[in-house]
Amino acid sequence: MVLFALLxxxxxxxxxxxxxxxxxxAQIAAARAxxxxxxxxxxxxxxxxxxxxxxxxGTSFVSNTPVLPEIGNRLSVTLxxxxxxxxxxxxxxxxxxxxxAVKVRTWYGATISVVSQLGIAIPVFWLGILLVTAFAVNxxxxxxxxxxxxxxxxxxxxxxxxxxxxxxIALVIAASLLRYVRSATQDVIGSDxxxxxxxxxxxxxxxxxxxxxRNGAVPVISILGIELATSFLGAVVIEKVYALPGLGxxxxxxxxxxxxxxxxxxxxxxxxxxxxxxxxxxLVQRLIDPRLxxxxxxx
Amino acid sequence: xxxxAETAVAPARRGSWTLWAGIVLVGIHVLVALLTxxxxxxxxxxxxxxxxxxxSLLHWAGTDRLGRDFFTAIMIGSRIALIVGIGAVAIGxxxxxxxxxxxxxxxxxxxxxxxxAFDILIAxxxxxxxxxxxxxxxxxxxxxxxxxxxxxxxxxxxxTRIVAKRVLTLxxxxxxxxxxxxxxxxxxxxxLPNIWPTLAVNxxxxxxxxxxxxxxxxxxxxxxxxxxxxxxxxxxxxxGTVYTAPIAAFAPGIALVSLVIxxxxxxxxxxxxxxxxxxxxx
Numbered sequence: 001m002v003l004f005a006l007l008x009x010x011x012x013x014x015x016x017x018x019x020x021x022x023x024x025x026a027q028i029a030a031a032r033a034x035x036x037x038x039x040x041x042x043x044x045x046x047x048x049x050x051x052x053x054x055x056x057x058g059t060s061f062v063s064n065t066p067v068l069p070e071i072g073n074r075l076s077v078t079l080x081x082x083x084x085x086x087x088x089x090x091x092x093x094x095x096x097x098x099x100x101a102v103k104v105r106t107w108y109g110a111t112i113s114v115v116s117q118l119g120i121a122i123p124v125f126w127l128g129i130l131l132v133t134a135f136a137v138n139x140x141x142x143x144x145x146x147x148x149x150x151x152x153x154x155x156x157x158x159x160x161x162x163x164x165x166x167x168x169i170a171l172v173i174a175a176s177l178l179r180y181v182r183s184a185t186q187d188v189i190g191s192d193x194x195x196x197x198x199x200x201x202x203x204x205x206x207x208x209x210x211x212x213x214r215n216g217a218v219p220v221i222s223i224l225g226i227e228l229a230t231s232f233l234g235a236v237v238i239e240k241v242y243a244l245p246g247l248g249x250x251x252x253x254x255x256x257x258x259x260x261x262x263x264x265x266x267x268x269x270x271x272x273x274x275x276x277x278x279x280x281x282x283l284v285q286r287l288i289d290p291r292l293x294x295x296x297x298x299x
Numbered sequence: 300x301x302x303x304a305e306t307a308v309a310p311a312r313r314g315s316w317t318l319w320a321g322i323v324l325v326g327i328h329v330l331v332a333l334l335t336x337x338x339x340x341x342x343x344x345x346x347x348x349x350x351x352x353x354x355s356l357l358h359w360a361g362t363d364r365l366g367r368d369f370f371t372a373i374m375i376g377s378r379i380a381l382i383v384g385i386g387a388v389a390i391g392x393x394x395x396x397x398x399x400x401x402x403x404x405x406x407x408x409x410x411x412x413x414x415x416a417f418d419i420l421i422a423x424x425x426x427x428x429x430x431x432x433x434x435x436x437x438x439x440x441x442x443x444x445x446x447x448x449x450x451x452x453x454x455x456x457x458x459t460r461i462v463a464k465r466v467l468t469l470x471x472x473x474x475x476x477x478x479x480x481x482x483x484x485x486x487x488x489x490x491l492p493n494i495w496p497t498l499a500v501n502x503x504x505x506x507x508x509x510x511x512x513x514x515x516x517x518x519x520x521x522x523x524x525x526x527x528x529x530x531x532x533x534x535x536x537x538x539g540t541v542y543t544a545p546i547a548a549f550a551p552g553i554a555l556v557s558l559v560i561x562x563x564x565x566x567x568x569x570x571x572x573x574x575x576x577x578x579x580x581x
Binding site: 117118120121122123124125126129130132133137226229230233234236237240241251252255256274275278 | 422423424426427430431434507511514515518519520531534535537538541542545548549552555556559560563564
């Protein structure tokens with residue numbers, strides 16, 4: 001409903017976006033009838049909710065193609081992009097975060113902290129531009145942007161054009177994730193149960209892995225859920241940097257063209273995915289921490 | 300035990316240098332921003348050189364694709380970024396603190412409803428909310444600031460609610476209530492002074508987030524048009540000329556990162572002052 005209200009606030013009638021400047025009044029009236037913007041708001045709203053319940057996202061005002069298949073197309077770029085970026089971020093951030101917490105007073109522990117501090121201050125798009133400059137413009141290793149028209153049918157081409165975007169997303173997520181992993185690890189290190197395990201003769205690394213991992217993972221996983229949702233919705237910037245035909249660029253285009261069905265469709269699908277991710281994160285937390293089971297979830 | 304003693308000493312040292320580094324970095328940007336009000340090396344709109352000149356003594360960061368001085372544009376970017384950060388945090392704080400305190404005081408039902416609303420809003424990235432709000436108005440500096448303020452308010456509201464609730468359970472609140480204090484006076488005299496340090500640290504962090512988000516909006520073409528254009532706009536323009544004028548793709552980014560790191564360090568330093576028991580916690 002919030003979605004619907006916000007979209008109707010966009011100034012300008014979508015019918016105007018469809019037609020050129022020189023359209024006659026009759027043409028405008030016909031276009032308004034076609035997109036339904038001549039109907040009262042309440043009718044538009046009930047229509048919208050009814051179709052949503054049947055997963056009918058309508059057809060685009062501008063290109064006149066159904067919204068749902070188009071979203072599916074776009075997801076084939078955005079999903080691999082965020083998922084691989086996210087996995088790579090975990091691979092980078094978790095070990096580095098643990099090391100930087102355990103080895104606070106060594107030079108590499110400090111370096112990791114400084115670099116992550118730098119990482120959260122860098123805007124995604126600038127990092128992207130820098131990587132393009134280094135790897136595409138100067139070294140010519142990867143393409144600077146774009147995606148093959150045939151999509152994944154041209155697998156090699158599609159995969160190479162996603163390498164730099166994935167690395168960019170991964171570095172940005174890793175920088176903020178690392179801080180959470182580090183502080184979770186610090187909490188574990190300071191805990192009584194770890195001291196007890198050590199006193200009972202367990203080795204430092206063994207105690208950390210056996211007792212610390214499970215305890216430290218709980219707060220980190222809720223952050224992981226938020227980060228995944230953010231990077232999924234935030235893909236709009238990365239897709240612009242690398243000129244990728246993903247969900248984010250669809251949203252950006254749809255907003256500028258006042259293409260309500262497209263905007264609604266993208267936001268609806270992303271909201272659904274974000275809720276699913278949140279739910280999954282909750283579930284994993286309960287699996288890891290028995291204390292959370294059977295307890296009403298309060299955020 | 301030696302390890303414990305060391306961690307007790309380390310944060311104080313770390314706190315002082317982060318605070319000073321933060322003050323220096325932010326201070327430079329504030330000075331530059333103030334300077335642009337009275338003087339810039341060149342007129343920001345005048346064509347003062349050839350197109351896409353490299354850095355030289357005359358043009359420290361070269362010229363843009365129309366021949367305008369690029370260093371001037373970066374200096375003005377400092378002013379824009381500070382206006383955006385301060386404006387967005389002010390709006391976010393006004394809405395967020397009000398709603399947060401309201402939720403903390405409200406009945407169970409209203410509190411739950413507000414808390415759920417904050418959580419839903421937080422699940423959406425600042426940038427996405429701002430994109431929609433900007434699209435609903437028009438691209439200008441004012442609408443960007445408003446959009447970011449609204450987007451930040453949910454985070455601030457949630458934090459305010461949590462810390463205010465914590466303070467509300469304390470004995471001196473019960474004492475004040477018993478003494479017959481009205482709830483507005485409890486908020487002003489007891490709640491706000493106690494939650495202020497935590498909020499101030501968070502405002503500094505939100506400032507950095509707002510500056511990055513505005514740059515991203517400008518980069519996407521949804522930001523303020525020139526002459527109010529930010530570093531994000533400069534970078535977007537520079538991406539097209541990255542082959543011929545690489546410096547333009549670096550300089551605004553460095554300016555942006557230095558400001559954001561500055562406020563983050565400042566926040567770290569402030570946090571260590573506000574709460575010496577908290578160390579290295581994000």
